Amino acid sequence: MEIKNYINSIIEGNCVEMMKQFDDNVIDLTITSPPYDDLRNYNGYVFPFKEIAQELFRITKPGGVVVWVVADATIDATETGTSFKQALYFKDIGFKLHDTMIFRKRNPIPQIYRKRYNNEFEYMFVFSKGIVKTHNPILVDCLHAGLELNGTTYKNYSKNEQVRDKPASPVKDKKIKGNVWEYVVGKKQEDQEAKGHPAPFPCELVRDHILSWTNAGDMVLDPMCGSGTTPRVAYELYRQYIGIDISPEYCEIARKRVKKIEIQPRLAFEY
Numbered sequence: 561m562e563i564k565n566y567i568n569s570i571i572e573g574n575c576v577e578m579m580k581q582f583d584d585n586v587i588d589l590t591i592t593s594p595p596y597d598d599l600r601n602y603n604g605y606v607f608p609f610k611e612i613a614q615e616l617f618r619i620t621k622p623g624g625v626v627v628w629v630v631a632d633a634t635i636d637a638t639e640t641g642t643s644f645k646q647a648l649y650f651k652d653i654g655f656k657l658h659d660t661m662i663f664r665k666r667n668p669i670p671q672i673y674r675k676r677y678n679n680e681f682e683y684m685f686v687f688s689k690g691i692v693k694t695h696n697p698i699l700v701d702c703l704h705a706g707l708e709l710n711g712t713t714y715k716n717y718s719k720n721e722q723v724r725d726k727p728a729s730p731v732k733d734k735k736i737k738g739n740v741w742e743y744v745v746g747k748k749q750e751d752q753e754a755k756g757h758p759a760p761f762p763c764e765l766v767r768d769h770i771l772s773w774t775n776a777g778d779m780v781l782d783p784m785c786g787s788g789t790t791p792r793v794a795y796e797l798y799r800q801y802i803g804i805d806i807s808p809e810y811c812e813i814a815r816k817r818v819k820k821i822e823i824q825p826r827l828a829f830e831y
């Protein structure tokens with residue numbers, strides 16, 4: 561079936577079977593989080609990782625991006641390393657590992673003390689099919705804007721001597737944001753809409769990725785969309801979306817969430 565039959569809808573089903581029906585090279589951005597290491601019980605649904613990765617490669621456009629948000633369980637006193645194994649598998653099948661980013665939770669759940677520090681982050685592996693075609697970098701304020709600093713970067717010095725051969729230019733007002741992104745989880749009204757799902761993304765995290773890796777009108781997929789955070793935010797940002805989840809219950813939450821946003825005036829985001 562052609563992809564146009566699925567555009568702007570939440571589909572119930574096993575994502576491998578659904579993605580097999582898509583044409584090649586149709587998705588600009590996938591942002592998703594798999595059910596990792598059986599950390600949570602998703603009613604025992606199957607999770608055929610390798611097939612999912614292969615289908616994602618086939619359906620991603622050249623230059624398109626997959627953001628894979630994942631963490632490891634600790635079993636028998638050791639982290640499983642599943643995240644790294646998955647990242648290397650994505651590389652094996654042809655994706656570039658464009659960036660290993662960190663999603664830091666500002667309000668992590670306190671864990672039982674087992675001689676290790678409280679875990680407060682997940683990986684956000686950014687894979688690309690070839691060279692990334694779209695990057696709209698998020699900018700942040702420079703702490704030392706306007707100052708001419710004594711400390712220096714390499715380019716302020718001549719090649720072999722530690723002598724400044726031209727005056728350092730003042731620090732700019734803005735710089736490109738770093739690759740550790742911090743969010744408060746589950747507190748905002750827009751995130752509370754996901755109640756009923758055990759592990760929703762913060763909307764803000766999805767928003768930052770969609771703005772970074774796509775332009776208006778692009779096609780955004782979440783093949784394990786749970787409460788529908790990715791479709792919801794994609795719609796809000798004037799992107800096309802496809803959401804898939806194997807659970808009828810979660811699909812229902814996702815559809816209600818998207819419907820709610822569809823009847824509101826869309827926010828005037830820069831896109």
Ligand SMILES: C[S@@+](CC[C@H](N)C(=O)[O-])C[C@H]1O[C@@H](n2cnc3c(N)ncnc32)[C@H](O)[C@@H]1O
Nearest residue numbers: 574575605760761784785786787789805806807
């Ligand atoms: C970590 S949750 C995703 C949460 C989502 N990011 C959100 O914002 O709500 C993983 C989801 O994968 C779904 N899932 C597990 N196996 C699946 C499969 N084979 N096909 C589609 N969805 C699947 C589960 O039902 C669950 O909702």
